[in-house]
Amino acid sequence: xxxxxxxxxxxxxxxxxxxxxxxxxxxxxxxxxxxxxxxxxxxxxxxxxxxxxxxxxxxxxxxxxxxxxxxxxxxxxxxxxxxxxxxxxxxxxxxxxxxxxxxxxxxxxxxxxxxxxxxxxxxxxxxxxxxxxxxxxxxxxxxxxxxxxxxxxxxxxxxxxxxxxxxxxxxxxxxxxxxxxxxxxxxxxxxxxxxxxxxxxxxxxxxxxxxxxxxxxxxxxxxxxxxxxxxxxxxxxxxxxxxxxxxxxxxxxxxxxxxxxxxxxxxxxxxxxxxxxxxxxxxxxxxxxxxxxxxxxxxxxxxxxxxxxxxxxxxxxxxxxxxxxxxxxxxxxxxxxxxxxxxxxxxxxxxxxxxxxxxxxxxxxxxxxxxxxxxxxxxxxxxxxxxxxxxxxxxxxxxxxxxxxxxxxxxxxxxxxxxxxxxxxxxxxxxxxxxxxxxxxxxxxxxxxxxxxxxxxxxxxxxxxxxxxxxxxxxxxxxxxxxxxxxxxxxxxxxxxxxxxxxxxxxxxxxxxxx
Amino acid sequence: xxxxxxxxxxxxxxxxxxxxxxxxxxxxxxxxxxxxxxxxxxxxxxxxxxxxxxxxxxxxxxxxxxxxxxxxxxxxxxxxxxxxxxxxxxxxxxxxxxxxxxxxxxxxxxxxxxxxxxxxxxxxxxxxxxxxxxxxxxxxxxxxxxxxxxxxxxxxxxxxxxxxxxxxxxxxxxxxxxxxxxxxxxxxxxxxxxxxxxxxxxxxxxxxxxxxxxxxxxxxxxxxxxxxxxxxxxxxxxxxxxxxxxxxxxxxxxxxxxxxxxxxxxxxxxxxxxxxxxxxxxxxxxxxxxxxxxxxxxxxxxxxxxxxxxxxxxxxxxxxxxxxxxxxxxxxxxxxxxxxxxxxxxxxxxxxxxxxxx
Numbered sequence: 001x002x003x004x005x006x007x008x009x010x011x012x013x014x015x016x017x018x019x020x021x022x023x024x025x026x027x028x029x030x031x032x033x034x035x036x037x038x039x040x041x042x043x044x045x046x047x048x049x050x051x052x053x054x055x056x057x058x059x060x061x062x063x064x065x066x067x068x069x070x071x072x073x074x075x076x077x078x079x080x081x082x083x084x085x086x087x088x089x090x091x092x093x094x095x096x097x098x099x100x101x102x103x104x105x106x107x108x109x110x111x112x113x114x115x116x117x118x119x120x121x122x123x124x125x126x127x128x129x130x131x132x133x134x135x136x137x138x139x140x141x142x143x144x145x146x147x148x149x150x151x152x153x154x155x156x157x158x159x160x161x162x163x164x165x166x167x168x169x170x171x172x173x174x175x176x177x178x179x180x181x182x183x184x185x186x187x188x189x190x191x192x193x194x195x196x197x198x199x200x201x202x203x204x205x206x207x208x209x210x211x212x213x214x215x216x217x218x219x220x221x222x223x224x225x226x227x228x229x230x231x232x233x234x235x236x237x238x239x240x241x242x243x244x245x246x247x248x249x250x251x252x253x254x255x256x257x258x259x260x261x262x263x264x265x266x267x268x269x270x271x272x273x274x275x276x277x278x279x280x281x282x283x284x285x286x287x288x289x290x291x292x293x294x295x296x297x298x299x300x301x302x303x304x305x306x307x308x309x310x311x312x313x314x315x316x317x318x319x320x321x322x323x324x325x326x327x328x329x330x331x332x333x334x335x336x337x338x339x340x341x342x343x344x345x346x347x348x349x350x351x352x353x354x355x356x357x358x359x360x361x362x363x364x365x366x367x368x369x370x371x372x373x374x375x376x377x378x379x380x381x382x383x384x385x386x387x388x389x390x391x392x393x394x395x396x397x398x399x400x401x402x403x404x405x406x407x408x409x410x411x412x413x414x415x416x417x418x419x420x421x422x423x424x425x426x427x428x429x430x431x432x433x434x435x436x437x438x439x440x441x442x443x444x445x446x447x448x449x450x451x452x453x454x455x456x457x458x459x460x461x462x463x464x465x466x467x468x469x470x471x472x473x474x475x476x477x478x479x480x481x482x483x484x485x486x487x488x489x490x491x492x493x494x495x496x497x498x499x500x501x502x503x504x505x506x507x508x509x510x511x512x513x514x515x
Numbered sequence: 516x517x518x519x520x521x522x523x524x525x526x527x528x529x530x531x532x533x534x535x536x537x538x539x540x541x542x543x544x545x546x547x548x549x550x551x552x553x554x555x556x557x558x559x560x561x562x563x564x565x566x567x568x569x570x571x572x573x574x575x576x577x578x579x580x581x582x583x584x585x586x587x588x589x590x591x592x593x594x595x596x597x598x599x600x601x602x603x604x605x606x607x608x609x610x611x612x613x614x615x616x617x618x619x620x621x622x623x624x625x626x627x628x629x630x631x632x633x634x635x636x637x638x639x640x641x642x643x644x645x646x647x648x649x650x651x652x653x654x655x656x657x658x659x660x661x662x663x664x665x666x667x668x669x670x671x672x673x674x675x676x677x678x679x680x681x682x683x684x685x686x687x688x689x690x691x692x693x694x695x696x697x698x699x700x701x702x703x704x705x706x707x708x709x710x711x712x713x714x715x716x717x718x719x720x721x722x723x724x725x726x727x728x729x730x731x732x733x734x735x736x737x738x739x740x741x742x743x744x745x746x747x748x749x750x751x752x753x754x755x756x757x758x759x760x761x762x763x764x765x766x767x768x769x770x771x772x773x774x775x776x777x778x779x780x781x782x783x784x785x786x787x788x789x790x791x792x793x794x795x796x797x798x799x800x801x802x803x804x805x806x807x808x809x810x811x812x813x814x815x816x817x818x819x820x821x822x823x824x825x826x827x828x829x830x831x832x833x834x835x836x837x838x839x840x841x842x843x844x845x846x847x848x849x850x851x852x853x854x855x856x857x858x859x860x861x862x863x864x865x866x867x868x869x870x871x872x873x
Contacts, residue, residue, distance in 0.1 A: 323757060344759040353757060361757055364750035366817035375747055379759040383740045390738065430758070 613791025659774015
């Protein structure tokens with residue numbers, strides 16, 4: 001029985017610079033993890049070589065995030081062996097993991113809004129002055145050093161709450177890198193980033209590789225995998241499937257391993273008869289946020305809304321839906337002018353809105369799947385004299401959940417136990433249950449795997465075919481180009497152009513988005 | 516609805532697990548405490564704690580008044596708020612209800628002073644108890660509405676808004692009769708607070724009211740739109756808003772209901788005591804909140820059930836009565852009561868942690 005090495009020993013070994021002779025930085029075998037009612041990991045394995053990027057792929061619920069959380073010390077496995085640099089270790093807490101040299105960037109951002117960037121990065125490691133108090137000047141200096149090294153342009157003194165989602169993600173990345181750990185785990189690090197920032201991240205990753213660090217990279221985006229990864233492992237339904245070198249495997253091979261079958265079409269865009277104008281927005285303005293937005297939306301049409309993060313797309317959507325009423329401008333629905341003072345009013349006019357951040361404004365994490373799925377439709381339907389028609393509602397919600405292939409044994413499972421992608425599907429189900437005529441989707445496939453993405457795109461196309469008008473905000477170029485009939489581009493709160501499907505390409509969109 | 520309907524998604528043999536309802540552990544705590552007192556009773560005092568009709572009847576009565584308040588407070592706490600004004604409302608409304616149920620002109624209620632008699636209030640002397648009940652409930656509803664309105668429109672924390680209400684209302688209770696009690700109430704009114712015999716066991720009518728109220732609120736929370744929205748607001752107010760819920764309007768309803776139930780408790784208390792005293796209900800809000808929290812409702816919001824609150828209230832009543840029975844000094848009683856509250860909640864939080872991701 002190999003003795004377990006304590007974190008302090010590990011730390012000493014690392015600091016001494018001695019490199020124990022071992023090809024693998026990290027070796028993980030026979031890991032098993034069960035949650036009430038679910039086997040999340042069934043004897044999986046993973047290896048990570050020094051100076052490489054190892055991609056981990058799999059559908060939602062395949063177990064990727066679960067294994068990573070075990071490595072980061074957040075969960076304890078039911079069984080399994082973990083070897084770091086050839087030495088057996090046991091990780092009992094996130095602190096253990098950090099001290100052993102494993103840092104993780106989570107899919108759901110873990111930053112504290114009211115605190116500054118510097119405070120968030122150095123929390124628990126703040127530099128102290130001789131009185132034992134926090135040396136804010138030194139902390140700012142250290143942050144600036146770190147940002148200089150990583151070529152990041154963010155003010156260390158700004159409060160996290162004021163930053164865009166993309167900037168927050170960059171701060172998370174910087175924080176993880178600042179631990180100088182040997183193993184860096186990145187769980188969908190680019191979900192909130194635009195192409196420019198993704199390129200930046202890859203530069204950072206390549207320099208970390210050259211320093212001999214190992215990176216485990218979880219993603220759903222195939223193109224990223226082929227650009228940055230050296231090896232790829234695939235999980236399916238909690239089982240380990242295979243590991244291959246990135247150069248020796250094709251996109252279809254990976255999909256087949258992930259899903260067990262072929263997926264032929266990524267964006268099944270069907271030509272759909274475009275009907276009358278259902279939504280007409282003129283001169284919509286929200287002071288200080290966006291200015292003079294005007295467009296028409298027709299039944300059966302999918303209007304893509306593109307732009308850099310921070311360009312105001314989500315704000316426009318929120319205003320149309322009544323979350324933040326406009327300062328000026330008009331909205332007409334089916335030819336009649338309406339004042340959308342609140343989401344309830346918007347819903348009565350047949351609108352639905354899937355928000356960008358499911359953790360903050362989407363999921364009721366304390367409630368179960370059934371409650372999450374039915375909360376919107378309950379506003380206007382399925383209630384008699386205030387009493388919920390639960391039988392009918394449960395049946396319909398289960399049917400919708402099935403249609404979207406939500407992976408769950410039970411509709412009464414707390415939604416917090418579902419993977420991010422499955423949570424997203426429940427939220428989509430929530431809005432589809434309201435049978436909307438105008439559907440606004442803000443990054444609908446963020447954090448969703450290839451198989452499910454295609455399903456959702458097929459569903460959106462189907463809805464368009466049934467006459468639903470769709471506004472789809474997306475930062476994923478292929479998705480925007482593949483799904484939209486027209487693409488509206490925003491830049492710093494203003495419309496810079498509306499492109500027709502046949503005229504649109506990546507370059508034109510980026511141009512409009514940047515000026 | 517069963518796992519069979521979702522069969523097509525289950526390709527991994529994900530098994531469905533039967534979960535015990537949350538109340539089981541709290542019920543266990545209750546039974547445990549009762550047994551402990553029973554055993555201690557034989558050891559210390561030489562008689563049974565539970566096999567005494569009179570004592571059980573008193574426990575049950577104490578429980579009922581706090582319980583009526585707790586049921587309303589539970590809903591408030593589920594939305595993520597709190598109501599500190601319940602106890603003061605009980606005091607004021609006991610006074611007001613009592614003043615509507617008087618039998619003698621020799622009264623001190625402000626509105627029955629000769630100068631005010633021009634408003635015709637003297638008509639209420641020797642009148643039907645329904646006036647007292649109606650006045651009490653309406654006043655509770657109104658004060659609760661004010662709580663909710665302030666919280667919804669100004670956005671100040673419920674803690675502060677209801678704290679202000681608590682202080683002002685207690686002042687109102689004292690002002691109403693310049694600090695004097697209102698007594699000599701009509702027998703019809705007092706009937707409400709009395710007991711009737713069921714197989715030789717005295718059952719206070721207050722308890723029946725408590726159970727009816729608890730059942731109505733349980734049904735409302737579990738099966739109506741109102742209930743679902745209450746949980747949603749507590750779990751995630753932002754998401755609730757996006758889902759179309761009018762949070763302001765809903766909070767007003769919830770606080771109004773809590774106020775009305777405090778009013779009902781005040782009416783019951785006045786009926787039972789056959790008088791209204793300005794210091795009635797002091798610290799009742801703390802007992803109600805304690806009962807709610809022991810019953811498994813989370814102060815952070817989004818979690819809680821009326822059934823749990825009922826059990827929590829009973830636990831509180833049993834503990835208080837148990838200590839009196841064992842002739843434990845009043846000071847010790849309070850010290851230990853606080854520890855029991857904390858322990859019961861720790862047990863429940865541990866159970867919650869084990870239920871979701873470990």
